[in-house]
Amino acid sequence: MPRRSMVATAAALALIGVALPATPGYAEGSRDDTPALGVRTPDRTATGRTTTSRTNTIIVTFDRDQSHPSRAGRDVVAQAAETVAGAEVTKVQPITDDTVAVTLDTSLTADQQAEVGTRVEDVDGVAAAEPSVTFRPTSTDDTYYDYLWNLASGSSYGVDAEDAWPATTGSGVVVGVVDTGITAHPDLTGSRSSITGGNVVAGYDFISDSSTSGDGDGRDADPTDEGDYCTSDGTDSSWHGTHVAGIVAAIRNNSEGVVGVAPGAKVQPLRALGNCGGETADIIAALRWGAGLTVSGITATNPTPVDVLNLSLGGTGTCSTAMQNAINDVVAAGATVVVAAGNDGTSLSTSTPANCQNVIRVTATSHGGTRASYSNYGTSSYPATVAAPGGTGASQTDATAWIVSTWNSGTTTAGDPSYVGMAGTSMAAPHVSATIALLKSLDPALTPAQLTAILTDTATPLSSTCSTAKCGAGIVDAAAAVSAESAMLAGFTAKVTGTAKVGTALTATITPSSSATTTSYQWLRDGTAISGATSRTYTAVAKDAGTTLSVRAEVSIGSVSDTVTASAGTVAKGSFTRKTSPSTSGTFKVGRTVTAKKGTWSPTPTSYSYRWLRAGSAIKGATKSTYTLTRADKGRKISVTVTVSRGGYTTTSWTTKAKKVG
Numbered sequence: 001m002p003r004r005s006m007v008a009t010a011a012a013l014a015l016i017g018v019a020l021p022a023t024p025g026y027a028e029g030s031r032d033d034t035p036a037l038g039v040r041t042p043d044r045t046a047t048g049r050t051t052t053s054r055t056n057t058i059i060v061t062f063d064r065d066q067s068h069p070s071r072a073g074r075d076v077v078a079q080a081a082e083t084v085a086g087a088e089v090t091k092v093q094p095i096t097d098d099t100v101a102v103t104l105d106t107s108l109t110a111d112q113q114a115e116v117g118t119r120v121e122d123v124d125g126v127a128a129a130e131p132s133v134t135f136r137p138t139s140t141d142d143t144y145y146d147y148l149w150n151l152a153s154g155s156s157y158g159v160d161a162e163d164a165w166p167a168t169t170g171s172g173v174v175v176g177v178v179d180t181g182i183t184a185h186p187d188l189t190g191s192r193s194s195i196t197g198g199n200v201v202a203g204y205d206f207i208s209d210s211s212t213s214g215d216g217d218g219r220d221a222d223p224t225d226e227g228d229y230c231t232s233d234g235t236d237s238s239w240h241g242t243h244v245a246g247i248v249a250a251i252r253n254n255s256e257g258v259v260g261v262a263p264g265a266k267v268q269p270l271r272a273l274g275n276c277g278g279e280t281a282d283i284i285a286a287l288r289w290g291a292g293l294t295v296s297g298i299t300a301t302n303p304t305p306v307d308v309l310n311l312s313l314g315g316t317g318t319c320s321t322a323m324q325n326a327i328n329d330v331v332a333a334g335a336t337v338v339v340a341a342g343n344d345g346t347s348l349s350t351s352t353p354a355n356c357q358n359v360i361r362v363t364a365t366s367h368g369g370t371r372a373s374y375s376n377y378g379t380s381s382y383p384a385t386v387a388a389p390g391g392t393g394a395s396q397t398d399a400t401a402w403i404v405s406t407w408n409s410g411t412t413t414a415g416d417p418s419y420v421g422m423a424g425t426s427m428a429a430p431h432v433s434a435t436i437a438l439l440k441s442l443d444p445a446l447t448p449a450q451l452t453a454i455l456t457d458t459a460t461p462l463s464s465t466c467s468t469a470k471c472g473a474g475i476v477d478a479a480a481a482v483s484a485e486s487a488m489l490a491g492f493t494a495k496v497t498g499t500a501k502v503g504t505a506l507t508a509t510i511t512p513s514s515s516a517t518t519t520s521y522q523w524l525r526d527g528t529a530i531s532g533a534t535s536r537t538y539t540a541v542a543k544d545a546g547t548t549l550s551v552r553a554e555v556s557i558g559s560v561s562d563t564v565t566a567s568a569g570t571v572a573k574g575s576f577t578r579k580t581s582p583s584t585s586g587t588f589k590v591g592r593t594v595t596a597k598k599g600t601w602s603p604t605p606t607s608y609s610y611r612w613l614r615a616g617s618a619i620k621g622a623t624k625s626t627y628t629l630t631r632a633d634k635g636r637k638i639s640v641t642v643t644v645s646r647g648g649y650t651t652t653s654w655t656t657k658a659k660k661v662g
């Protein structure tokens, strides 16, 4: 493999947007301090906190139900609003029969709100008059939270991390970020000077070439990002590892910057990309050491082996045997390997390690839920696993074109902590790694294969058609994945659908369903296992009639296994279906023998019986399939009733059309 075949996706492919100020609101003018993404100033109000802003809506609560709540609300507010603020009522919205929202044509200051409230509450029958409170659908006070469409749900096609956090934020899990290292950042390490602390645990620097390490020597225990600027091609430092780390686990609710997908998890910086990129050997060393495996020449063992390895990097070529072996080893050790598909807008089959086996391949999607045009994609031979937000990078003024995360202002060597929007599959992959951290936090026993199954099972379809092989199973949905795992941990339920009747199929359904669950089925007759009845469906046979059928399923995922049963109830007898009706043949004249044709039935009856009729009344002794007409029949109408029977089925009869005897 040629030198520098492993080029950081950052350097080659991640687009860098415009820097956001590290501390918004005070610095002005300079290039780096201008929030040039043109996004509104974030509202820092957290959920449920009362704003001190002006409001033009008063909520009036009466002592008792009002026959006309809208009129009553208008009546009690109008005069006070006019007197205090010269405001007029423009809208009255009943909430219940005793509560209405009254909206004015002008906003009230806090003092005016208080004065109007006092006057309205003085009105007989009014229990309370209070300003309407503004709520935001967020649970974090991080400054740039409003930029983080990638964490939200719904029309923005984010990963819905917000709705996963009530269940878990990833505590106890370590995500290894094989990248450019890390810089001190208050939203990662809680410090402007230390590269550990906060949500970052000690890592390692695997760059063995002192000419690209930037720290003057080979491998060492300090994974500080010294800058990956590349003099030969003129690129500045990307601070890519710092950006990826922030997507995984930037600190939540610290009144600072951004928040990661798994803000309760820890990031371990595994530095393998230096000036102009990195080398296969160093990336392999980072993978192995990160997963707690041995690496020749490194005596220090990893005190906090990782659960997930994030590789937001790639180079052109096939997957080397050495790289594949390393991946297989770390997966066997329990670490899940997440790889960015690459940003060449082509098949990922030529991007390595995305084209290695045993990895989760991540494509990038836009705010609108489409595949980002730069994102590499899977093929039938190299299918993508899942997609995640990567942004389009297509606009310098629209924050939704980017993934905003932690960064550094330095051009070559590190400057000040800052924030920036970047776009790329490099940004998509850490969304997946962090979602895995959320799942592992709930259930540490989950294997890479099980994690992959949960992610693909619960992913959100892209907004425009893209095959599973090309884009993956969908956009990772952290909340749905966590919800599925939580439900599994809470236990499974089974139910049987279909009618309990001989000859009719019954189907067992296990909830929650997931391909991550390994399920076996056993159907039971009056509590006793039925030999061979081990499929999800079962069709009741004759001997089931009158018994009670049930199904028992064994379900497991991760460390959780469960046995669930469901009853189908008492089995009714089956019903014959008449395909062609019984009929008669022969010449209907005295002395001739006529024959009953038994018709065709489903299932085939095991016995038939006959009863010949003269003018609708049974003819004594005429119970064979043939009947010889007598003088008594002359001029009368003859028919025959055919009765079919079979074990487990309701005995059924059919009378032929009567024929007159000549």
Ligand SMILES: [Ca+2]
Residues within 6 Å of the ligand: 205, 207, 213, 215, 216, 217, 218, 219, 220
């Ligand atoms: Ca070094």
Ligand SMILES: [Ca+2]
Residues within 6 Å of the ligand: 205, 215, 220, 221, 222, 223, 224
């Ligand atoms: Ca170092």
Ligand SMILES: [Ca+2]
Residues within 6 Å of the ligand: 142, 143, 187, 250, 251, 252, 253, 254, 255, 256, 257, 258, 259
């Ligand atoms: Ca933060």
